[in-house]
Every structure is written in C-alpha cells, then in structure tokens.
Amino acid sequence: MSELVAGIDVGGTFTDVVLFDAARGELVVAKVPSTPKNQSEGIVHGLQTVLPELTRLGKLVHGTTVATNTMLQANGAKVALVTTAGFRDVLEIGRTRRMLPSLYDTTFIRPPPLVPRPLRFEVAERLGVGGAVLTPLDIAGVERAAQAIREAGAESVAVCFLHSYADARHELRAKELIAKALPGAWITASAEVVPEFREYERFSTAVINAYLLPVMDRYMVGLSARLAAHGYRGSVFTMSSGGGIMDLDTARAIPVCTILSGPAGGVTAAIWMAKAASLRNVITCDMGGTSTDVCLIEDLKAASVNETAFAGYPIKGREVAISTVGAGGGSVAHVVAGGALQVGPRSAGAEPGPACYGRGGTEATVTDANVVLGRLGTRVLGGSIRPDRERAREAVAALAKKLGVASVEAMAEGIVRIAVAQMANAIREISIERGYDPSEFVLLAFGGAGPMHATQIADEIGMREILVPVLPGNLSALGLLASDQSYERVRTFLARLSTLDPKALAAALAEHERRGREELRQRGFADGAMRFRHALDMRYARQAFELTVDVPNGARSGAELRRLFLEAYARHYGRADAQGEIEIVNLRTTSVGVTGKPDLPPVRGAAPRLADAVKERRRFVAGGGEVEAAVYERERLPVDAAFDGPAIIEEDGATTVVLAGWRARRDATGNLRLSARH
16 A cells, blocks of 8 residues: 555535655645545645656545535425334334533524424334333335335335344344335335334434435446546545544445534544644634634543434434534624624635635624734735735625624624634533533634634633644544544443343453454454444433443443442432442444654744744734734744734644743744633
8 A cells, every 4th residue: 555645524615635645754735725526626626736647556545524514405305204114104203302512592492303304204113121022023014115215206215124233133124125125215214224223213323324325326426437537446424423433335335424424534533633732621622714613621631422412413423522603714794683793603614715816705793803904914815815904894784784894804803702702602512511621622723723823712712721633624624534444332231230241241241252252353454453432321220311431441340330320320420329220231342553653844944043934924814903013934943932912823724823921932843832821
C-alpha cells in the first residue's frame, strides 16, 4: 500500500483535506468550497488540490454529511414497513411523550412517521421475550405484503418484528422473501441494525436506516466511481457516529451510523491533541461554516450516549455525545417576529455563502460581521475566496437599517455576541447541567471559526484556559487519519446481579470477542493490532432506562459489577442507592482495529524574536470600541514567547482572536495556549 493517506471532512461550507506522507512525515492541508449538490465533486477537487495524481493515494477516510442532510431536508427514500400483526402503529404511538430537547417547547410539532400508515403492513408471526416461537411466520402473508409494496412503489423496506433481538430468524426469513419478490429493493432487518429490546426505538432506527439506504448507497457508489475515474484504486472508509471508522460496505449497509460522521472525527482529533498536550479534561468547540459542535471529554474519554433524537426521530446505538447549535460562520442574521435579532440556524452554506465571499450572498452572516469588525482580514479562504469588506459592510448595514441600529459596527458586534451566547449555552448544557464545572476544563477550539470566538466564549462561561491545536481549520479531517476502525456488537442479556452467573456473562463476552476477532481478521488486522472494550447497560431493578458502564477485563462477578455501577451512577446523578437491586440489560463489545497514526509536524519557520512574527498592526472592534492589535503569523511565532491581547493570529484555515485579558503563547508542539489573566 502507498504511504500516502488522506482524510476529508465534508462540511456545509468547506471541504477540508489532510494528506499524510508517511515516508516524509509530512502533512499537507487544503480547504475548498463544498459542493452540496454532489459532495463527491468537492472531495475529488480537494484531493487533487493536495495530490494531482490520485493513483499514488493508498487510503482515504472521509466524514460525510449525506445522512445528516437527508434527515434535515426530509428527502430520503419512500419506505415501507413490514411488522408483526398488531404493531403497525408503534412508530406513531411511540412512548406518548415528547422527545428531548422539545420537552418544554410549546411550539414543538412532532414530525410525522417516516412511513405513512398505508405503507405499514402486518404479517402473522410472534416470538416470545426469550426468542421462542409462539406464532410461526406467515410466509404467504409476507409475499402478499411484498406484492403490495411493489404496487405502492416503495424502494426501501424495513422489517421490524417483535422480540427479534432475541432471535432474528423470522426477520431474516422475511427479508429473504421480500428480496426475492422485489429484486433491487433496499431492505433493512431491525435486528441487523439494533439487536436490542425496546421495539419503538428499534423500529425507529431501522426505518431511518431504510430511509437513508438508497441515498447513501447511490452516494457511495458514485463517490467510488468518481475516485476510480481519477485513478484512485484504494479503499474508502467513513467515520461513524461512534468515533471509529468503518469500511465502505458497512457504511452502505448501516448509514444510520453516519449521521454524526463529521463531528465525530473532530472529537477523535481533539482527544489525540489533548493527550499530546498533556491535558486530560477538555471541552471541544468545533465551529464551522454551518454549525458548532461541542463535546465534553473527561479523562481523555468522550461522553457517549446509546440513544438520541435527530430531527425529532429516536435513534438507538452508541454515539459520541455531541451537542450541535446552528451557529457557524455562515449562519444568517435575520429579524424574526417581534423585531428581535436571530442568528441561524439557517446558513448561507457554500452556495452562495456569506456576502463577503462575493458568490451571490447578500444576507449578513457571522463571517460578514467579523469582517466588518476587523477581526477577519483579507487572507484567502478555501483556496480561492478573498473576503470583500465592502460587500460584508453592505449586508450588515442593510440589517442595521431594518433594526434601526445607527452603527454598522454595533450591529456586527451584536451578531457576534448572539452567536457566542448560543455556543456558550451549548457548553453549559453538556457541562454545568450535567454536574461539571467548565472552569475545570480546557476549551479546545477548532474549525474554521472556532479560534476566532474562543476567548469570547470562554469569558462568557468562565473558562480560563484555551488550546488552539495545530491545523485547527482542518482538525476534523486530521482526526479521520487518527481514528481506528471500530465495530460494536450488542446483545440483550437480562440478569440481576444478585443471581448473576459470572461464567455465563464471561462466555457471552468471550463470544462477542471471538466474533469481533474474526471480523477484524477478515479486514486484514493482525491479532496484535486488535483491541476489545466491553461495557454493560445496567440499571436499578424496575427503572425504565439504563446507564452504560465500562467493564475492565476480568470484572465479571456481581460484586465487582455492583461497585462499577454505583460509582458510575453516583458520578452521573450525584448519588447512588448502595442497597438497591441492580440488573444487566445489554452487553456491548467494541472491536477495534488499530491503525497507524500520522506524525504531527515539527515546529518550523519560527522567527527568532516575537516582533519578527508581526505581519501588520490592525484596528478591530471589541467591547463597543476600537482597539489596536498586532497581527501575528502563527507559523512565525517563537516557541514559548508569551504576549498579551488584544492580538490576532492568522494562519491558513483559521484566525485566532486574543481579547484583552488573555495571554497567548505557542508551545513546543505548535499548539496555541491561551490563559485568562483576569
């Protein structure tokens, strides 16, 4: 295999590329405008920017927003549902409660089921909770359902039977019959996606997977064909929502696992960077052109969840716990009912983009506001875009006129303050509201716009340290290259700790590990490059929902598992009942194939004196008034030469604004370390 590997993160505004040359130990980065109508065009363009001859490329890992955009834009496949007789309306009934975060939103309207009622078909079959056959599968009923699906014109089918997590035989047989009757149809069996109990969440996740399958399959096939046409002969890997990469076939089969594909790459990179900087606890702030993603990382481990809601639909499966707000560089500032100013969630995106890009955009965005404030200069963005200050000023001035704001600069600063408040609130939700003090964490700011707003966000929420890593504008793409392949296996295993058979638990986990080892071997991993992590979903008896507890090797007895659960429960909820009965619900095993990691480039090009790193002096607006600041070239900053804000640090892909009251320095690995002086 070639020693050239590439990571590509497709965002709503820009596509970021990182090429690593293992032979030379060099990283080459690029940022090009995204192509929303066909993401593969932007991917190939970005690749050819750093490597014109794709025949030399050995491996490609990418983070994609195809599944995300499909859900948000509601333009997935026409899906039919085949289910157990009597359970046709599970998707509509749900749990008769609102999905968070809409619990207290009086304007919330529950989205309609992705499968309308005429496309939900019942067949006679029934398994017991333990997997015993109570009613045999009605073969003729499945065939009649397939005929009706053909007549209805559905292109994708979700097969969701009761208790299929215990035994998938009926689902798999029905899938086989439907595939025979409907050649070319995309079919999802729920037990292949979520082999866990709780029929509503399992059904919902399977339907979402079916909804995404044709879209993702066509995208992946098209991307592979386009890459092949330009000479690429290697494999294509995709980032999963759980924080590991998966091969092309897995991504095509289970696209529901890619909804947080891009943001998860940023979290992986953040953990890698934090470890290199000797930090254990950080909060990420990944601000791109369309949105901002935040995640809490404690002891170098990202928070995770086993169930979430996306676009109002529940999804079951392990994901990195990322909170997203519609505040990015391209977020549009506009007037809402009552004359209030709102920033986002609508974005100018890549086409037409912010007004200052000169590509047809006329509405004021956060990027335009920063140009007006003098925080963003005229350095080329995305390889070809030079911000136009006059266009930005015209857009912000038009908004100021609507709101009766006399000063264009005051309007611009108001736009930025609202965006900062939204990002600070997102950080509060994942820290303060979960019992963490954000001042005990370091803010790790990246993305094209993250470093520009980092000191303002930190001031807003009381954080006192900031790390701006190397290559912040391309960090999510770099994280793709630092990610291992990982695959999770889940099995429902109901058992109380008081009567637990440790041998049965050990045997079940060993079987998970054996099957995981076989899968990794098929993917070319040697035994020495395999790692296995076990976790249990546990709860107090009679509780409705469970907590996932990591289980170290060897911990199999009821007493050990009780201790682990009580520690995790107390940490999560503040207290734990030491006497309560505890039960296991699910077993989880993550099989990891360890991949090679790129080397961070050494610090090069540093000037002998801090003054030699000054590019210019510029006035910018902060706190309602103008301040004069030195503008530094990041590549020229001497190691450990500290300087105080106000200051601006420019580099390809990002700009860091250091407000008054903050001190900055470049450390020995090239990171920017900012600390509050107040």
